Amino acid sequence: MSATFVPGNLNELLMCFDFARSLPETNALQNGMRKKSGKFIMDAERDGQSEDVCTYVKADLGMMLGGEVGPTGDPLPTPDILLLSYTGCFTFMKWFELIRHKYGCETVMLHVPYQGEGKVAPNMRDYVVKQLKETVIPTLERVSGVKFDIDRLRQYMRESAKAEEDLVAVLQSAKNRPSPIDGYFGAVYYIGPIFTAFRGMPEATQYYHVLRGEIEERVRAGKGPITPDGEMTDEKYRLVVEGPPNWTSFRDFWKMFYDEGAVVVASTYAKVGGVYDFGFRHDPDHPIESLAEYCLGCYTNLNLPSRIDMICRYIDEYQADGLLINSIKSCNSFSAGQLLVLREVEKRTGKPAAFIETDLVDPRYFSAANVKNRLESYFQMIKAKRVATAAAH
Amino acid sequence: MRCFIGIDLGSTTTKAVVMDEHRNVLGRGITNSRSNYDTAASIAKQEALVNGRFYLFRQALGSTGALNGQLDTFLGQLERDFRSEQYLEQLRDLEATCQRNVATAKFGDSAGAVGEALTEVFRRLAVEAPTLFAPGAKRKSDFFRDIAGAQYLATGETVAKDAGIRYDFLLNVFDRSIIEVENRIYGDSIRRHLLAALERTFVELPDTAGRRAEVEAPIKGILDMAMEETYVVGTGYGRARLPFSKEHVRSEILCHGLGAHVMYPNTATVLDIGGQDTKAIQVDPHGIVESFQMNDRCAAGCGRYLGYIADEMNMGLHELGPLAMKSTKTIRINSTCTVFAGAELRDRLALGDKREDIMAGLHRAIILRAMSILARSGGIRDEFTFTGGVAKNEAAVKALKQLVQENYGELTLNINPDSIYTGALGGATFAWRAVVEEGKVAEARAA
Numbered sequence: 158m159s160a161t162f163v164p165g166n167l168n169e170l171l172m173c174f175d176f177a178r179s180l181p182e183t184n185a186l187q188n189g190m191r192k193k194s195g196k197f198i199m200d201a202e203r204d205g206q207s208e209d210v211c212t213y214v215k216a217d218l219g220m221m222l223g224g225e226v227g228p229t230g231d232p233l234p235t236p237d238i239l240l241l242s243y244t245g246c247f248t249f250m251k252w253f254e255l256i257r258h259k260y261g262c263e264t265v266m267l268h269v270p271y272q273g274e275g276k277v278a279p280n281m282r283d284y285v286v287k288q289l290k291e292t293v294i295p296t297l298e299r300v301s302g303v304k305f306d307i308d309r310l311r312q313y314m315r316e317s318a319k320a321e322e323d324l325v326a327v328l329q330s331a332k333n334r335p336s337p338i339d340g341y342f343g344a345v346y347y348i349g350p351i352f353t354a355f356r357g358m359p360e361a362t363q364y365y366h367v368l369r370g371e372i373e374e375r376v377r378a379g380k381g382p383i384t385p386d387g388e389m390t391d392e393k394y395r396l397v398v399e400g401p402p403n404w405t406s407f408r409d410f411w412k413m414f415y416d417e418g419a420v421v422v423a424s425t426y427a428k429v430g431g432v433y434d435f436g437f438r439h440d441p442d443h444p445i446e447s448l449a450e451y452c453l454g455c456y457t458n459l460n461l462p463s464r465i466d467m468i469c470r471y472i473d474e475y476q477a478d479g480l481l482i483n484s485i486k487s488c489n490s491f492s493a494g495q496l497l498v499l500r501e502v503e504k505r506t507g508k509p510a511a512f513i514e515t516d517l518v519d520p521r522y523f524s525a526a527n528v529k530n531r532l533e534s535y536f537q538m539i540k541a542k543r544v545a546t547a548a549a550h
Numbered sequence: 551m552r553c554f555i556g557i558d559l560g561s562t563t564t565k566a567v568v569m570d571e572h573r574n575v576l577g578r579g580i581t582n583s584r585s586n587y588d589t590a591a592s593i594a595k596q597e598a599l600v601n602g603r604f605y606l607f608r609q610a611l612g613s614t615g616a617l618n619g620q621l622d623t624f625l626g627q628l629e630r631d632f633r634s635e636q637y638l639e640q641l642r643d644l645e646a647t648c649q650r651n652v653a654t655a656k657f658g659d660s661a662g663a664v665g666e667a668l669t670e671v672f673r674r675l676a677v678e679a680p681t682l683f684a685p686g687a688k689r690k691s692d693f694f695r696d697i698a699g700a701q702y703l704a705t706g707e708t709v710a711k712d713a714g715i716r717y718d719f720l721l722n723v724f725d726r727s728i729i730e731v732e733n734r735i736y737g738d739s740i741r742r743h744l745l746a747a748l749e750r751t752f753v754e755l756p757d758t759a760g761r762r763a764e765v766e767a768p769i770k771g772i773l774d775m776a777m778e779e780t781y782v783v784g785t786g787y788g789r790a791r792l793p794f795s796k797e798h799v800r801s802e803i804l805c806h807g808l809g810a811h812v813m814y815p816n817t818a819t820v821l822d823i824g825g826q827d828t829k830a831i832q833v834d835p836h837g838i839v840e841s842f843q844m845n846d847r848c849a850a851g852c853g854r855y856l857g858y859i860a861d862e863m864n865m866g867l868h869e870l871g872p873l874a875m876k877s878t879k880t881i882r883i884n885s886t887c888t889v890f891a892g893a894e895l896r897d898r899l900a901l902g903d904k905r906e907d908i909m910a911g912l913h914r915a916i917i918l919r920a921m922s923i924l925a926r927s928g929g930i931r932d933e934f935t936f937t938g939g940v941a942k943n944e945a946a947v948k949a950l951k952q953l954v955q956e957n958y959g960e961l962t963l964n965i966n967p968d969s970i971y972t973g974a975l976g977g978a979t980f981a982w983r984a985v986v987e988e989g990k991v992a993e994a995r996a997a
Contacts, residue, residue, distance in 0.1 A: 496926055509840065512926075530787075531844065534801035538839045541804060545838050 159297075160236040160256065163430045165243025165269060165452040169313035169357040169439065170293070174301035178354035179233060181252065185216040187228035189404030189518030197223065198519050211248045212487045212519040214255075221259060238300045239264040240293070245271060245458045246490050265296040269452045275463045277453045285449035311441040313357030318438045320351055323365035325433050330372045331422040332475050335392040337375035339382040340475075341421035342402060342411040352430025357439075384415040393418030394536055397471045399425045399464075399498065400483035400491070403515035406523045410515070413529050417536050421481075423471035425464065428456040432467075461494050465501045472506045478539045479508040481532075486516045509542055511535035552780040554985065555598070556977020557591050558802065559583065559788030562825040562853065562939065564590035566598035567974040568777070569982055573812075577602030578971050582693045582732075587788035589733045596737055598974075599777050603744075604629060606775075610768035616761055624765070626685070627754050631747035633692075634683040638676065639739060640694050640731060645672040647727040655726075657719055667706075667713045667720065674705050695732050699724070741773055781981040781992050785973050787826075797990070800980050802973050803831060803842045809976030810935040811837025814964040818931035821920055821950075822972065823940035825853040828920050830927035837976075843927035851919030853939045855888045859912055862892045863905070870909055874945030877910035884915070891915070910945060917949040921957065930954060932961040937972040941965050 159176040161167065163183065171178055188194040197219025198212055204222060206215050220226070227233040239253045239262060250266070257264050267288050270281045294305050327347055331340045338344065347368060355361035381389040385408055396414075398421045403410050414421065428434070432454050440447040452458070459467070468480055480502050484492045499510045513531050516522035553576070554569040564587070566579045579597025583590045608625055611617050617624050645668065652665050678701060681687060689697055702724055710717040748769060752759040783798055785805040810820040811833055820831040828851055832840045845851060860867045881903055883894055891912060898908045924930055934954065940946050951963060966972070984990040 500928065503841065511841070512843065526787075527844070530801065534803035534839075534842065537801045537804050538842070541838045542840075545834075545836055 158234045158236050159238045159240050160253075161240040161242055162246075162249050163352050164246065164455040164457045165267070166352065166356070166430060167240065167242045167267075167293075167448055167452075168354060169310055169317060169444075170289075170297070170448060171240065172313055172357055173305060173309045174297045174303045176238070176297070176301060177234070179236065180353050181217045181256075182213045183353055184220065184228055184233070185213040185518050186404045188216050188220060189520075190407055191228050192405065192520070193228065194219075194405060194518035195520045209487065211252075211489075212517050212522075214248060214252045216518045217252070218255060221256075235260050236262050238262060238297070240297075241266040242269075242293075243452055243455060243458070244268050245455065248490065263296065263300055265293055267293055267452065269455075269458060272453065272458050272460055272463065275460055277450065281453060282446060282449045285452060286445050289445050289448060307444060310444045314439040314441040314444055314447065316359055316362045317351075317357045318441070320356065320362045320365040321431070321433045321438050323362075323369040324348070324351055326369050327365070327372050328423070328427060328434060330376055331420075333376050334395075334476070335379065335381040335389075336395065336420050336422050336475075337372050337380055337382060339384070339389075339411075339415075339421050340427060341398045341424035342384075342407070342414070343382050344421075344424060344427040345402065345407075348427050348430060382415075382420055384411065386412070386415065389415045389418070389420065391418045392420050394539055395420060395422045395475065395477045396479060396481050397421070397423045397468055397475065397477045398481050398483060399468060399495065400485060401426045401429070401517060402483065403523050404518050405516075405520040406525065409525060410523075410528070413532050417533065419532075419536055422475040422477050425456055425467065430455075432456050432459075457491060461498060465498055465505075468498065468502050469505050472502070472508055477508065478543070479535075480506075480510040481535065482510070482512045484512060484514045486514055486522050487519065488517070509535070509538050511538070551775060551777060552985075553599070553602070553777050554780055554978050554981035555595060555782045556805065556974040556979070556981060557595055557782065557784045557786075558805065558971075558973035558977060559587050559591055559784065559786035560825055560973075561787055563970070564594040564786070564788070565971050565974040566591075566594035567971050567978040568595075568598045568602045569975075569978040571982070571986065573979070573982055575975065575978075576605050578968065578974070580692075580970070582695065583788065584729075584732060586733050589735060590788070591784065592735050592737070594974075595779075595782075596735065596740070600632075600740060602777060603772055606772045607769055610772060611765065614764060614768060616764035616768070617758065620755070620758060624751065624755060624758055628744075628747055628751045630683040630685065631750040631754070632743055634679060634750075635743040635747050636736065636739075637683070637694065637697065638679055639736060639743070641672065641675055641679065641698060643734065644698060644727055644731045645669075647730050648672075648723045651723050651726050655719075655723060660715055660719060663713060663715045664719050664723065667709050667715055668723065670713070671702065671705050671709050671720070674709070675701050678705075693732075695728055699728065744769075744773060779992075781985045781990070783977040783981040783984070785977045797984075798992070800977060803829060803844075804839050805973040805976030805980065806937060807831045807833040807839040807842075807976065808837040808979050809972035809974070810937055810964075812975055812979050813966045813969075813972065814933055814935050816933045816962075817935040817964065819924070819927075819929070819934045821924060821930075821934070821936050822938040823851075823853060823916070823920060823936075823946070824938040825857075828852055828923055830920070830924040832928050832931070837979075841928055843923050845919070845923060851916045855891065855916060856912075856940070856943070858888050859891060859895065859909075862895055871913070871943040871945040873906050874909035874913050875948070876906040877904075877945075879904070879907045880914075881907045881911035882914075883908070883911040910949075913943070913945040914949040914953075916940070917946060917953055920950070921953050930958045930961065933964055934961055935964040935966075937966070937969040939970055941969045 159171050160179045194216040198215040200219040200222050201215035225233045241253050253264055298305055330337050350361045350364055381392055437454055482495050482499055484495050503510045513528050552571050556567045558565045564581050564583045568577045570576050577598040578601055579594045581590055581593040648668050657664050706720040707717055710720055783800055785800050785802045789799045806822050810817045822829040828845045831842045834840050856870055857867055860870055
């Protein structure tokens with residue numbers, strides 16, 4: 158079994174060595190949605206983790222302290238290797254240090270250079286390819302005892318590329334009015350398989366094929382998105398969202414949107430496990446290079462100007478009314494700079510933006526009344542602006 | 551006449567503003583929010599409508615010249631007499647409620663004596679009532695709970711001692727009864743009280759009695775005129791409790807933005823510091839909100855912080871500002887956490903710092919937090935309007951002026967004496983716009 162993270166997830170490669178994959182942040186968010194994370198976090202704090210540590214980390218550590226029973230109630234196997242395939246989140250490294258300390262298992266690290274200049278330079282790609290060839294693949298071979306077969310990798314990548322094509326079609330269906338999907342809350346269910354242990358498997362490809370068919374049918378029928386309370390029929394606000402959702406109050410949070418007729422048409426979160434909508438696909442003809450490009454192109458590896466460009470593009474292409482940022486209290490890496498993103502997007506698009514703060518999986522940091530108050534204010538602000546703009550023309 | 555009403559249900563007080571169809575503010579009303587928002591909203595609205603009638607009395611009597619030179623005196627007296635009538639009715643209700651509650655209380659053999667003591671307490675309270683509403687009398691609060699409570703506690707202690715009964719029995723009865731009484735709405739008695747007050751005013755001001763007919767006619771005319779609640783818009787934390795649909799509810803961010811714009815049309819940035827939140831709002835030249843930021847996760851640096859400090863210092867909330875103004879030395883208080891502030895306060899006192907200097911430091915700490923929220927919302931632009939309960943605090947205003955000057959230079963700072971009504975004013979303006987500009991009609995009210 159290999160533990161690895163969602164951004165820079167090298168699923169196809171791990172499958173070449175018959176590793177089962179376990180993703181600690183996915184376990185944490187699952188525990189959040191199942192209302193188990195609160196206790197785990199407190200257990201981790203009692204064990205010495207400070208209040209300011211990433212709550213994904215604490216939920217995971219707390220789960221380990223509780224006897225490695227996973228979110229579904231089944232025991233989790235202990236990892237044989239920790240594959241750290243993306244280093245843009247510094248906390249990932251510290252997290253694996255803690256896990257390594259606990260299990261004493263092998264760790265293999267892929268250093269992914271940051272896109273500080275807003276692009277992937279050839280030497281950056283060469284550097285990652287070199288690490289894959291010289292360190293990562295040999296280590297995986299040694300630990301698994303399976304010889305690397307590049308044709309097996311190519312075959313998985315063919316599957317990946319097909320699924321990626323369908324995923325993009327699904328996410329871009331939100332350009333329609335009404336949008337047939339919610340590109341944030343709903344997208345969580347769409348990105349699930351491909352961002353985790355299933356990318357490259359024929360089952361995943363089939364899932365996306367079926368999903369795309371369903372969504373295209375909704376577009377033809379002019380239907381809105383499905384929510385936990387049924388179909389949303391009256392689309393009043395179209396938003397772009399930056400930042401992950403809150404998992405402990407996921408349903409309540411979502412309800413605050415669809416009750417007001419707000420649909421998220423695009424989100425950066427739906428790109429954390431791979432930015433596919435600007436053309437990148439896993440390439441069976443250049444498998445190792447494409448793994449490198451995949452890691453380098455992660456949303457979390459983009460600099461602030463690139464993130465701003467992407468958000469502005471979404472607002473334009475998806476005809477959104479504005480940007481909402483859900484800033485994560487315990488995430489120092491990606492919450493930094495979000496106010497600057499907000500200001501710049503407001504300036505460039507002229508669309509209203511709003512800022513709320515919650516947390517990933519710490520239930521103590523979701524203040525429902527405050528979040529609702531802000532969201533309602535924001536929706537009314539969009540409406541008031543719309544009325545004023547209409548009156549001016 | 552058609553009236554457009556805005557109600558702002560705050561965490562501490564509930565405010566209402568009534569506007570006519572020419573967007574003139576007719577009246578304003580305020581009450582404590584209690585634990586019952588429905589009642590608070592009804593009472594604030596009723597207060598605003600009463601206040602509106604007084605405005606109309608003034609207009610009508612002013613135009614006829616019936617009280618030439620004595621208009622202010624007359625209306626001042628009429629209002630005090632009216633308040634006094636209202637107070638006496640509530641007092642009688644409180645007495646009856648207290649007596650009923652004695653019957654069900656477990657006072658054992660003392661029940662009879664407690665009942666007699668209550669009769670005596672309320673007899674004395676009724677005797678003292680007129681002095682409370684005498685010209686120039688200072689009341690710490692205009693809310694019945696506070697006025698009657700203060701009187702009751704003081705008188706009750708004496709009476710209990712004289713009668714040889716336990717004072718806490720009287721307290722127990724009061725605590726159980728006041729909630730019932732303050733949650734009753736005396737809407738039906740307003741006309742009766744105003745007419746009774748009018749009679750008393752003629753007695754108090756005998757030289758006006760000679761012009762009784764000229765004075766009485768316009769007042770009765772206005773009393774007979776229906777003030778129709780054409781459209782009501784609610785805002786504030788309790789807005790979900792308002793008994794009308796979403797169409798009639800607006801976020802307090804939008805209401806504060808618009809209210810500030812109505813008060814000062816050149817407003818670009820609004821700072822509102824209320825009981826439990828601080829809002830920084832940027833508005834466009836039409837009063838439409840462009841962006842906003844609020845305090846998050848924690849209410850430190852809000853009005854409640856000052857309330858807590860006042861409790862710690864055993865002072866009244868309104869005494870803090872004046873005390874801080876006496877400061878001669880700058881003390882930096884670094885914590886805006888309400889609970890830590892209490893600890894810091896005691897620590898500073900132990901170190902020998904003066905109370906006024908510490909107070910000034912605490913006020914500055916609140917404003918520093920507001921400055922950070924303002925910066926997040928996009929900074930301060932000219933003109934800058936400061937609203938909310940804390941805008942009444944001179945020490946807070948002084949600290950704000952200083953920090954604005956240091957960080958943004960010279961700009962116009964607007965503070966309206968009625969700034970506590972900003973949200974309600976915005977709500978009333980939204981109500982007016984809904985009907986007059988958008989042609990909406992109020993839907994049937996759900997019970």
